[in-house]
Amino acid sequence: MNSIETARWLSERDNFLIITHRRPDGDTLGCAAGLVQGLKEAGKTAFILFNSEATARYLPYVQKHWAPDGYKPSYIIAVDIASPGLFPGNWQSDGSDIALCIDHHPSNTGYAQATCLDIEKASCGEIIYEILSALSGRISAITAAALYVAVSTDTGCFAYSNTNAGAHHVAGALVDAGAPIGEINKAIFRTKAKSRILIEAMIITGMEFYYDGAVAIATITCDMMKNAGASENEMDDIAAISNSIEGVIAGITIRELTGPGDCKVSIRTTPLVNANLLASKFGGGGHVTASGFSLNASAEG
Amino acid sequence: MNSIETARWLSERDNFLIITHRRPDGDTLGCAAGLVQGLKEAGKTAFILFNSEATARYLPYVQKHWAPDGYKPSYIIAVDIASPGLFPGNWQSDGSDIALCIDHHPSNTGYAQATCLDIEKASCGEIIYEILSALSGRISAITAAALYVAVSTDTGCFAYSNTNAGAHHVAGALVDAGAPIGEINKAIFRTKAKSRILIEAMIITGMEFYYDGAVAIATITCDMMKNAGASENEMDDIAAISNSIEGVIAGITIRELTGPGDCKVSIRTTPLVNANLLASKFGGGGHVTASGFSLNASAEG
Numbered sequence: 001m002n003s004i005e006t007a008r009w010l011s012e013r014d015n016f017l018i019i020t021h022r023r024p025d026g027d028t029l030g031c032a033a034g035l036v037q038g039l040k041e042a043g044k045t046a047f048i049l050f051n052s053e054a055t056a057r058y059l060p061y062v063q064k065h066w067a068p069d070g071y072k073p074s075y076i077i078a079v080d081i082a083s084p085g086l087f088p089g090n091w092q093s094d095g096s097d098i099a100l101c102i103d104h105h106p107s108n109t110g111y112a113q114a115t116c117l118d119i120e121k122a123s124c125g126e127i128i129y130e131i132l133s134a135l136s137g138r139i140s141a142i143t144a145a146a147l148y149v150a151v152s153t154d155t156g157c158f159a160y161s162n163t164n165a166g167a168h169h170v171a172g173a174l175v176d177a178g179a180p181i182g183e184i185n186k187a188i189f190r191t192k193a194k195s196r197i198l199i200e201a202m203i204i205t206g207m208e209f210y211y212d213g214a215v216a217i218a219t220i221t222c223d224m225m226k227n228a229g230a231s232e233n234e235m236d237d238i239a240a241i242s243n244s245i246e247g248v249i250a251g252i253t254i255r256e257l258t259g260p261g262d263c264k265v266s267i268r269t270t271p272l273v274n275a276n277l278l279a280s281k282f283g284g285g286g287h288v289t290a291s292g293f294s295l296n297a298s299a300e301g
Numbered sequence: 302m303n304s305i306e307t308a309r310w311l312s313e314r315d316n317f318l319i320i321t322h323r324r325p326d327g328d329t330l331g332c333a334a335g336l337v338q339g340l341k342e343a344g345k346t347a348f349i350l351f352n353s354e355a356t357a358r359y360l361p362y363v364q365k366h367w368a369p370d371g372y373k374p375s376y377i378i379a380v381d382i383a384s385p386g387l388f389p390g391n392w393q394s395d396g397s398d399i400a401l402c403i404d405h406h407p408s409n410t411g412y413a414q415a416t417c418l419d420i421e422k423a424s425c426g427e428i429i430y431e432i433l434s435a436l437s438g439r440i441s442a443i444t445a446a447a448l449y450v451a452v453s454t455d456t457g458c459f460a461y462s463n464t465n466a467g468a469h470h471v472a473g474a475l476v477d478a479g480a481p482i483g484e485i486n487k488a489i490f491r492t493k494a495k496s497r498i499l500i501e502a503m504i505i506t507g508m509e510f511y512y513d514g515a516v517a518i519a520t521i522t523c524d525m526m527k528n529a530g531a532s533e534n535e536m537d538d539i540a541a542i543s544n545s546i547e548g549v550i551a552g553i554t555i556r557e558l559t560g561p562g563d564c565k566v567s568i569r570t571t572p573l574v575n576a577n578l579l580a581s582k583f584g585g586g587g588h589v590t591a592s593g594f595s596l597n598a599s600a601e602g
Contacts, residue, residue, distance in 0.1 A: 159490045164476060168469045172470040175464075192546060201501070204499065247495065
C-alpha cells in the first residue's frame with residue numbers, strides 16, 4: 001500500500017497497538033510516538049507496546065503511550081521493523097499476526113498482512129508523516145516533534161549519506177508544524193554522555209597512526225570501558241571515530257568484547273580501500289567501506 | 302531591497318566583484334561561490350576578491366573564481382559582511398564603495414549603497430538562493446553545492462539553534478538541484494583534523510567535574526596545543542566541548558593564550574545558569590548562555 005491507501009486503511013479501522021523493534025532507535029520510537037499521537041488526534045484508540053530497551057533519551061516520547069495491562073487491540077502495527085527477528089522480546093511471533101507494517105528497509109521480508117514500504121525514504125518517520133498528512137490533513141506540534149526525532153536520528157542530523165531532499169523537505173514541514181527542533185537537537189546531537197566522551201578521549205589518546213596518517217588503529221579494552229564508566233549503550237558507532245580523522249583512509253578498531261583473547265575488529269574505509277576484501281582475509285566480511293571480523297587474540301600489543 | 306528587487310538590480314548590471322569577510326567561514330565563501338557561479342551562468346562577468354584567510358576546506362569552491370590581476374569591476378558586492386570592520390585585509394574602506402550588500406546579520410550597519418538584508422534567514426546562503434532563483438529561475442548543481450556549503454555550515458549541519466524551517470526547505474531544494482551533499486557532509490561535518498581530535502581528547506582527559514557533574518572545568522595550555530600540533534585554525538568553538546556533556550549545566554574553559562598568566566575564560570551554560578552574570582563579576586561579559594573574561598593567572602593549578 002502507498003501512504004494514501006494506508007491512511008484510508010487506518011481511517012476505516014480502530015483499536016491499534018504499535019510495536020517497535022528491539023534495541024529501539026530514534027526512528028522506530030519516533031514513528032510509534034508520532035503515529036499513536038496522530039491516530040489519537042484523529043479520534044482513534046491507539047497505544048504502543050512497552051519496549052523495555054527504550055533508552056532514557058527517547059522515553060519522554062513513548063512512555064506516555066505505553067499500552068495499559070489488559071489492552072485488547074484489534075490491529076497490530078509494526079513500524080520500522082524489517083523482519084520478525086527484530087520484534088522485541090515481549091512480542092515473539094512469525095509476523096503473520098501483524099495487520100500492517102510501515103517500513104523503509106529494502107530488506108523488509110513482507111511478513112505482515114499489509115505493508116506500506118517506501119525504500120526511497122531516508123527514515124520511516126517520513127512515511128508516517130505522509131500517512132498522517134493524508135489521514136487528517138494536518139500535523140500537530142506534538143506529532144511533529146516525535147516525527148522530527150525519527151527523521152533527524154536516522155539521518156544523523158542530516159549528515160549521513162542517506163540524507164536526501166525528501167528528508168529536508170519533511171523536516172522543514174515538521175518545523176512549520178511546530179516541532180521544537182532547538183531543544184531536540186541540543187538533547188540528541190549536541191550532548192554526549194560523560195562516559196561516551198571519556199571513552200572517546202581514551203580511544204583517541206591511544207590511537208596509533210601508520211603510513212603517514214593514512215591508517216589509524218584504535219584499541220578498546222574492557223578495562224578502558226570500566227574506567228570510563230561506559231556500557232554497551234554508549235558504544236554505538238564507536239568504530240567510526242578512527243575514520244573521521246582527516247587523512248585516514250582506513251580506520252581499524254580492535255575491541256575486546258568479554259576480555260583478553262575475545263576481540264572484534266572493525267574496519268572503516270573511504271571507497272579507495274576495500275574493507276570487505278581485507279576483512280574476508282580474516283574470515284569476516286561486510287560492505288566495501290565498513291567490514292569486520294572476530295579475532296582470538298589480545299587487543300593490546 | 303528584497304530578493305526579487307536584488308535579482309532585478311543584478312540583471313540590469315554587469316562586471317561584479319564579490320568580497321567575503323575576514324576569517325571567512327562556509328557561509329561567506331559558499332555565498333560568494335554560489336553567487337559568482339549563478340551570475341556567470343546568467344551571462345554576467347563576476348569574480349571573487351582573493352581572501353588569503355580562506356581555509357583549505359573551502360578553497361575548491363572559491364579559488365577558481367579569484368579575480369585576475371587588473372580586473373576592473375563596475376560593482377562591488379559584499380556577502381555576509383555585517384560591517385566594514387569585517388572587510389578582509391585587502392579591502393580596507395568605510396563601505397561606501399560597496400554597491401550592494403547581501404546579509405542576514407541583525408547587526409548589519411547599512412554601510413552599502415544598497416542592502417538586501419533578511420535577518421530571519423539562518424544563513425546568508427538562503428538569501429543568495431532566493432536571489433538566484435528569481436534571477437534565472439533555476440539553480441545549477443555547481444551553484445547548489447556552494448550554497449549548500451553556506452546553509453549547512455551556518456546551521457552546524459542543521460543542529461544549531463538558529464536552524465529553522467526555511468533552512469531545511471532551501472536545503473531540500475539544493476539537493477533537488479543536484480548538490481552532492483553526501484560528499485560535502487563527509488568532508489565538513491564527519492571529518493576532523495587529527496590535531497583537533499587530539500586536543501579534544503587532551504581537554505576531556507584533563508577535565509574536572511564539580512557539584513555532581515553539573516560543572517565541568519576544562520583547561521587548555523599552550524603546551525597541550527603544541528603537543529597536539531593544533532593551531533588557532535583548529536580551535537574553533539572549542540569551549541563548546543565542556544557544555545556538550547550530559548548533566549553539565551555550566552562548562553568553564555580556561556585557555557592560555559600566549560603563555561602562563563595570560564588566559565581567556567569561556568563560560569557556556571544552559572539557560573538555568575546566567576553566564577553573563579558570572580563573567581561580569583570578573584570584568585567580562587557576553588550572552589546569557591555564552592560569556593567570557595580575561596584572567597591574568599596560570600591556567601593550571
